[in-house]
Amino acid sequence: MHRHDGHDACRTDAHDMLARAEAVCRARGLQFTPLRREVLGAVADSGKAQGAYDIAERLSAPGRRVAPVSVYRALDFLMEQGLVHRIASRNAFIPCAYDHAPGEGVIFLICRTCGAVDEASTQEVEDGLERTLERAGFTPTHSILEVEGDCGLCREQKRTP
Template identity: 60%
Template sequence: MLGRAERLCRERDLQFTRLRRDVLETIAAESKPMGAYDIAERLSGGGKRVAAVSVYRALDFLTEHGLVHRIASRNAFVSCGHDHGERDGLLFLICRSCGGIDELTSPAIESQLDRAVTEAGFTPTSRIIEVEGECGACRKRDGHTAR
């Protein structure tokens, strides 16, 4: 993930500052989404305090360049280790039980979404869909059968 971030910044002549790197590493190390204040707390220590406003600035940069995604329903962030096209819709499956998040794209959903927004005369700036429920591992653990 860091290699991708470094390469992207080099190709676009962007600065990959120490704070941006630290924020990305912190998010990538977690299996669950993290909020800015949690990230700031994690980065603070050893006599230094990282302000949440600085973390938000780093998150804005990382989000703008597709290195992290914001999960709006959680006001939290997850890392992204792969490239997305500008028009790729993202689908996040959010487990209410364990808090895990799976990211995927679906050409069928993207096609339907394209059709719906075109019919509405709407031009989206973001194409992110969040679906809450229970993941397969939690359903299995709780003894539920798959549907």
């Protein structure tokens, strides 16, 4: 499983992310514009979930202002392409750590201490969830599964300070 622990500089894959995004867009005949690249870079370049306004501020410079609305549009695009996830409980965004199988669900593991967000597969959860939904007579279209807690590294650091 990929680690976004936020303790060491976990930006090794920012470059990979950009390469993957470029490939995805090319394959789908979509534009991977400079702005979209920058927004994805900003999201991928930090170990923790970023708010849209944080990203806007980060991309802005004395000579150049990036408005939040532009960031939102880029994020919408990136989410449609599955390159970025939105964390509903934080109003924040993270890069997608890997290619998900189509229809596969994701669990977001949000560390309340270091703020890093990891992804886990829902395979083991899906069975029970499907049964529960069926019993309730409910037909799902989209699920959100977010767990807050302490990641392994933060737990260790608390034990041995």
